Structure formats: structure tokens, C-alpha cells
Amino acid sequence: MAALSRIWGVVAMPIISILLSVIVGSLVIVAAEWLVGGTLEFGLAIDAYSALISGSLGSFNAVVNTLVSSTPLLLGGLSVGLAFKAGLFNIGAQGQFLIGALCAVIVGVWFRESPSIIGIPLSILAGMAGGAAWGFIPGFLKATSGAHEVVTTIMLNFVAIAILAAMVAGPLDAPGSPSPITLDVGNAALPVIIGRNGHIGLIIAPIMAVLYGFLLYRTTLGFEIRTAGANADAARYAGMSPRFLLVLTMSLAGMLAGMAGAFELLGVTKNMTASFGTTVGFDAIAVALLGRTSPFGIVLAALLFGALRTGAAAMQIQAGVPRELVDVLQATILFFLVASPVIQRVLRIRGAGSGLEDSTAFAKSYGGEAGTR
Amino acid sequence: MDGLIDLVYSIPLIGLVLQFLGYLLATLPDIAPITLRAAVPIAFAALCGVMCERSGVVNIGIEGTMLTAAFVGWASGVFLLPVLGASAPIVFGITPVLLIALGLALLSGLLVASVHAWLSISVRADQIITGTIINIAAFGITGYLNTLMAKTSPTGAGSFSPLTTPEGIKDVPILGWLVATLLAQGPLTISLLILVIVLQVFLFRSRWGLRTRAVGEHPRAAETVGIDVIRLRYRNVIAAGGVAAMGGAFLSMEATASFQQNMTAGRGFIGLAAMIVGRWSPLGAFGAALLFASTQGLGQSIKIVPPAGQLGEILGSLPGQFFDALPYLVTIIVLAGVVGRSIPPAADGVPYEREAAS
Numbered sequence: 001m002a003a004l005s006r007i008w009g010v011v012a013m014p015i016i017s018i019l020l021s022v023i024v025g026s027l028v029i030v031a032a033e034w035l036v037g038g039t040l041e042f043g044l045a046i047d048a049y050s051a052l053i054s055g056s057l058g059s060f061n062a063v064v065n066t067l068v069s070s071t072p073l074l075l076g077g078l079s080v081g082l083a084f085k086a087g088l089f090n091i092g093a094q095g096q097f098l099i100g101a102l103c104a105v106i107v108g109v110w111f112r113e114s115p116s117i118i119g120i121p122l123s124i125l126a127g128m129a130g131g132a133a134w135g136f137i138p139g140f141l142k143a144t145s146g147a148h149e150v151v152t153t154i155m156l157n158f159v160a161i162a163i164l165a166a167m168v169a170g171p172l173d174a175p176g177s178p179s180p181i182t183l184d185v186g187n188a189a190l191p192v193i194i195g196r197n198g199h200i201g202l203i204i205a206p207i208m209a210v211l212y213g214f215l216l217y218r219t220t221l222g223f224e225i226r227t228a229g230a231n232a233d234a235a236r237y238a239g240m241s242p243r244f245l246l247v248l249t250m251s252l253a254g255m256l257a258g259m260a261g262a263f264e265l266l267g268v269t270k271n272m273t274a275s276f277g278t279t280v281g282f283d284a285i286a287v288a289l290l291g292r293t294s295p296f297g298i299v300l301a302a303l304l305f306g307a308l309r310t311g312a313a314a315m316q317i318q319a320g321v322p323r324e325l326v327d328v329l330q331a332t333i334l335f336f337l338v339a340s341p342v343i344q345r346v347l348r349i350r351g352a353g354s355g356l357e358d359s360t361a362f363a364k365s366y367g368g369e370a371g372t373r
Numbered sequence: 374m375d376g377l378i379d380l381v382y383s384i385p386l387i388g389l390v391l392q393f394l395g396y397l398l399a400t401l402p403d404i405a406p407i408t409l410r411a412a413v414p415i416a417f418a419a420l421c422g423v424m425c426e427r428s429g430v431v432n433i434g435i436e437g438t439m440l441t442a443a444f445v446g447w448a449s450g451v452f453l454l455p456v457l458g459a460s461a462p463i464v465f466g467i468t469p470v471l472l473i474a475l476g477l478a479l480l481s482g483l484l485v486a487s488v489h490a491w492l493s494i495s496v497r498a499d500q501i502i503t504g505t506i507i508n509i510a511a512f513g514i515t516g517y518l519n520t521l522m523a524k525t526s527p528t529g530a531g532s533f534s535p536l537t538t539p540e541g542i543k544d545v546p547i548l549g550w551l552v553a554t555l556l557a558q559g560p561l562t563i564s565l566l567i568l569v570i571v572l573q574v575f576l577f578r579s580r581w582g583l584r585t586r587a588v589g590e591h592p593r594a595a596e597t598v599g600i601d602v603i604r605l606r607y608r609n610v611i612a613a614g615g616v617a618a619m620g621g622a623f624l625s626m627e628a629t630a631s632f633q634q635n636m637t638a639g640r641g642f643i644g645l646a647a648m649i650v651g652r653w654s655p656l657g658a659f660g661a662a663l664l665f666a667s668t669q670g671l672g673q674s675i676k677i678v679p680p681a682g683q684l685g686e687i688l689g690s691l692p693g694q695f696f697d698a699l700p701y702l703v704t705i706i707v708l709a710g711v712v713g714r715s716i717p718p719a720a721d722g723v724p725y726e727r728e729a730a731s
Contacts, residue, residue: 141709152709
């Protein structure tokens with residue numbers, strides 16, 4: 001009984017939030033159609049959701065597609081989650097993802113005709129290193145000058161987009177191509193292990209989730225990261241170095257996001273255009289929050305949002321409902337999670353936590369005195 | 374004279390810097406208006422940030438607030454145009470349709486800000502997370518409706534236009550240039566210039582300003598002397614939403630006459646950086662916004678009129694994307710350089726809890 005109620009405490013609010021957001025989503029679908037198209041059609045919401053579900057889970061291929069789009073979300077969620085644990089808000093997963101993919105394509109194209117056994121690991125490592133470097137910058141800036149990571153990481157996202165566009169249009173542009181596009185990564189592409197496009201990242205990403213849990217809860221370093229995140233002063237008095245932990249955590253977070261970029265490039269697109277890059281970095285924030293920064297929770301949240309992103313394409317084609325619905329759903333899920341104290345009072349739910357308890361210290365260090373002492 | 378300049382310009386490195394300064398001086402009259410226009414949305418965002426944070430509420434949802442207002446301003450124009458019909462503008466290109474659309478845009482800003490205010494003041498949620506939620510929601514809902522509306526290829530209601538200054542005045546040295554730069558602008562740009570001064574005076578010279586700063590520094594002390602902390606924070610955050618909305622409306626109703634997906638492009642966040650660099654004061658924030666925007670003006674100017682000589686060769690060899698990234702790079706560098714000496718309000722980002730009556 002005690003165990004049951006503990007599980008209920010953990011999962012109640014996420015589940016309620018998801019259900020409520022589905023209702024809000026239906027209202028948006030019907031109201032928007034009425035506003036723009038002038039017709040009041042209640043069936044449209046049902047059409048949209050059924051297209052969403054069949055597009056993401058309706059067939060073997062659909063399920064594999066869902067797993068493929070969950071993979072970068074899982075790694076991105078771990079990236080944001082790790083930063084959360086250290087009291088940092090990594091909105092820069094998007095930029096780290098892009099730089100990771102860029103480094104992976106550079107190395108991948110370089111080794112496109114070499115044996116896969118050399119090309120693949122090197123390309124993935126390059127992506128991880130690139131992402132780590134892009135995460136190191138805001139970490140280092142915060143540790144040395146106190147510049148808040150929320151502003152610097154967002155700025156770095158835009159810088160990453162510009163670098164990517166310049167590289168794809170410039171030195172990486174394949175000769176003779178009509179529009180800017182890199183060469184194919186050839187032998188460095190990830191091997192397919194399931195279905196048409198289920199690449200090996202599908203296995204590696206969950207392993208990273210296990211490592212994430214091991215690092216945070218079974219190692220001294222993880223303990224120090226969590227302590228510094230909960231109370232930097234306490235960590236300092238205990239002889240830890242919050243500044244060093246800050247830089248290290250941001251670099252590790254960047255590495256995870258960079259790995260996501262490498263998998264997306266080597267396993268899915270296999271080359272890069274200037275429009276490469278989805279909303280992975282921003283979905284990752286929702287994944288980390290909904291998954292309550294726990295490894296298992298992040299896996300489940302990544303599967304949910306992966307399914308939504310996959311099904312959204314089918315929804316747009318079959319029901320004519322724009323795929324941005326997924327962003328609306330994401331925002332409403334988070335809204336209800338954040339508002340959960342109120343929701344619990346209204347719905348008379350007892351003993352459930354919002355799951356955001358251990359990530360409520362970012363705003364306090366805003367403006368930058370934290371970490372400079 | 375020319376020979377001397379060439380000689381000075383040919384000194385390695387220092388010559389390059391001098392060439393750059395010379396280019397800046399020569400093109401300043403062209404760069405200044407571009408810079409001011411580029412600074413408008415950033416400055417509105419920064420003023421919104423100042424109003425929120427001076428009362429102790431962190432708002433990173435400015436980006437989303439602006440995006441929502443930009444969309445609402447444009448979309449209401451689309452919906453209202455067939456109803457009210459087009460009419461000839463008198464001044465500033467103002468038509469009844471545009472005026473109502475602007476009103477609705479401001480209203481949407483107030484509404485979005487109310488959500489942020491409720492979550493961060495009453496629910497006492499983490500303010501960075503609530504701001505992020507607003508950004509995701511704004512991105513989603515504007516993108517969703519924009520995609521739906523694009524199917525019908527809608528006609529917008531146009532945009533505000535700059536004030537036409539008398540012909541003769543432009544020929545007067547300095548004064549003419551000042552008038553052309555500051556007054557030959559749209560109504561929202563001119564509102565910004567007024568708002569910066571008004572806010573600067575009110576924040577440091579009025580009762581509201583004193584109370585706002587007190588609540589941002591030490592809410593408990595403020596409450597003890599009878600200031601309603603919760604109500605003041607609500608008022609400030611919601612009013613600030615209207616200010617951010619003006620920045621959004623500027624993008625879709627003055628700078629352009631259309632809406633594009635995610636058209637704010639991080640300006641709300643650059644505005645936050647401007648607020649920090651400007652030390653949470655309206656004038657300082659406006660100055661920082663001008664600094665960040667000047668990179669954009671410079672980038673455009675270099676694309677149109679490339680500088681001559683060695684400097685031109687170097688700048689010409691850079692990829693065009695370098696100038697796209699420049700505002701963001703400068704923001705990071707200035708922020709990292711300044712932030713250590715820029716101290717936020719003490720209670721910034723800390724939700725206020727009334728002491729239980731005992």
C-alpha cells in the first residue's frame with residue numbers, strides 16, 4: 001500500500017497533466033478551425049488524435065519511426081535533466097545538438113570511404129566533443145563572469161545556426177549540388193538494426209539513460225553535482241568546488257545533446273542542409289521536466305514526445321491540423337505540471353507531487369552573483 | 374591629405390582599426406536610423422524586463438509575449454480588414470483597422486503576462502520555468518494559427534508608416550540629421566523614445582518607482598510599511614506585458630506588414646541581456662539595446678556599401694552568416710564582460726510569501 005501510494009505520488013500529476021492537455025488541445029483544434037475556417041466541427045479533434053495515434057503507433061514502421069524520433073529527445077532530455085540537477089537551466093541543448101551534428105558530419109564525410117568500424121565511432125565522438133565544447137562555453141562564462149546561462153545559451157543557439165549555415169554553404173558544400181548540402185556520410189552512417197531506419201542509437205540512448213542514473217546516484221561526482229545544485233553554499237563549505245562542477249556539468253550536458261545531434265545526422269539524415277535541425281533542444285526541456293529529471297521518467301517522456309512528433313506529420317496530412325499542435329500540447333502539459341498545487345486543490349488529489357520540487361532554484365541565481373564568489 | 378590617410382591606414386593592425394573607425398564615421402548617418410529601428414523591439418523587451426525585475430519577478434517569457442502580440446496584431450488586421458474596410462490614413466499610416474489591431478495586440482500581451490504573473494506570484498512556481506512555458510506556448514499557438522491561416526493566403530491590414538518631416542529641414546546640418554533619425558520614424562518607435570524617458574523618471578522619481586524598487590529589494594520590509602507586495606507585482610508584470618507587446622507589434626505592424634513563424638528570433642532574450650548590461654535602468658537598457666542593434670546596422674551597411682581597401686577585402690571574405698551571428702556574439706561578450714559589476718535587485722526571482730498571521 002505504501003509503495004503504491006508512493007508510485008501514485010510520482011505519476012499522478014504527469015498523467016493528469018497529459019490528460020488535461022489533450023482536452024485543451026481538442027479545444028484549440030475546434031476553436032481554431034472555427035475562427036479561421038468558419039466551421040464548427042467537433043469531429044475534427046477526434047480525427048486529428050486518431051491520425052496522430054495511428055501515425056505514431058499504428059504499424060511496425062510507425063513504431064520504429066517513433067523510436068527513432070524519441071532517441072534525440074531522450075539524449076536531449078538527459079542533457080537538460082543533468083543541468084537541472086546541478087541547478088542550471090540548459091536552454092542551449094538546441095545549439096549543442098546542432099554543433100554536435102555539424103562535427104559529426106565533418107568527420108563522417110572525411111571517413112565516408114573508410115571502414116565503418118573507424119568512421120562511426122570517430123564521428124560519434126566528434127559530435128559528443130562538439131556538443132561538449134558548446135556546453136562548456138556558457139558554463140565557463142557563468143563560472144568566471146556570472147553571465148546567466150539562460151541568456152548565453154540562447155544566444156549560442158543562434159550563433160550555432162549561423163555557423164551551420166555558413167559551413168554548409170561554404171567549405172562543406174558538395175561540389176556540383178544545386179543547393180547547399182554536404183556530401184553523404186557514406187560508410188560512417190549508423191547501421192540499421194530494426195525495421196527500415198531503426199539505427200543503433202536506439203540501443204545506445206537508453207544505455208546513456210542508465211549511465212545518467214548511475215552517475216547521479218551511485219558516484220561521488222553525482223552526489224557533488226546534486227549537492228551543488230541544491231545548495232551551492234553548502235557544497236562550498238563541504239569542500240566541493242561549485243564552479244568546477246558547474247563547468248563540468250554544462251560540458252557533460254552539452255556532450256549528451258551533441259550525441260543526439262550526431263545520431264540524428266549519422267542515423268537519419270546522413271547529410272546536412274542549411275535547414276538541418278528540428279526543435280529537439282526545446283522538446284528536450286519538456287522531456288526533462290515531464291520526466292522529473294529521473295532517468296526512467298525521461299525515457300517515458302521522450303517516448304511520448306517522440307510519438308507526438310512522429311504522429312504530427314500524419315495528422316497534418318490526414319486531418320489538416322498543423323503539426324504545431326504538438327508544441328501547444330507540450331506547453332499545456334508543462335503549464336498543468338507547474339500549476340499542480342492549484343490543480344490538486346481543485347481536483348482534490350492528495351499526496352501527489354508536481355515533480356518540479358528539486359528544480360526550483362534557477363530563478364534565484366538570476367542576474368549572476370551565483371558561482372562568482 | 375589623402376596621402377597621409379593612406380599612410381596611416383597602411384600601418385599593420387592599427388591601420389585596420391583606423392580604417393574601421395573611418396568607415397564608421399562615414400556611414401554613421403546611414404547606420405543610425407537602421408540601428409534605431411533594429412533596437413526598438415529589443416528596447417521594448419528590455420523595458421518590460423526592467424519593470425518586472427525591479428519589482429522582483431524574473432520574466433524570460435518576454436520572447437513569447439512579443440511573439441503572441443506580433444501575431445495577434447497582424448491576424449486581427451487580417452480579420453478586421455474585410456469588416457471595417459480600408460480607409461485613407463491621416464498621419465503615421467494610422468487606419469481604424471490598424472489602431473484596433475494594435476489595441477488587441479496590447480491586450481494579448483497583458484493576457485499572456487497575467488498568466489506569467491499568476492504562475493510566478495500566486496502559484497509561486499519557478500519563474501524561469503513559467504517563462505519557458507510561455508515561450509513554448511506562444512511558439513506553438515502562433516505557428517499553429519499561422520499555418521492554418523496561410524492556407525487562405527490572407528491579406529494583412531498594412532503597417533504604420535514613418536512621419537514625413539518637412540523637406541527643407543533635412544538640409545540643416547546636425548539638426549536636420551537628428552530630426553530625420555529620431556522623428557522620421559513610425560509611431561511605435563516614437564512611443565519607445567517617450568516611454569524610455571517616462572519610465573526612467575518614474576522609476577527613480579515617483580512613488581510608484583520607489584515602491585517598485587522597495588518590493589524588488591526587500592519585499593518583507595516593503596510590506597511592513599504597508600505596501601501590498603503581491604498587488605504591486607501583479608500590476609507591474611501585467612503592465613510590462615503591454616510594453617513587450619508593443620515590441621511585438623512593432624515587428625509585424627511597423628517594421629514589416631506580415632507575420633513570420635518565430636519572427637522575434639531571440640530579441641526578447643537580447644532584451645534581457647540589454648536590461649542586465651543597462652543595470653536594470655530604462656535609459657541604460659535602451660543604450661545597451663542600441664549597442665546590440667548597432668551590430669545589425671553595421672552588418673547591413675557593410676553588405677550594401679562595403680568599405681574600401683584592405684578592410685573591405687577582409688570583411689568581404691567573411692561569410693554573410695558572420696553578420697547574422699554578430700548581434701548574438703556581441704550580446705554574449707558584453708554580457709560576460711559587464712555582468713559581474715551589474716547587480717540585480719536583491720529579491721529578483723524569489724516568490725514572496727506573506728508571513729502567516731499569528
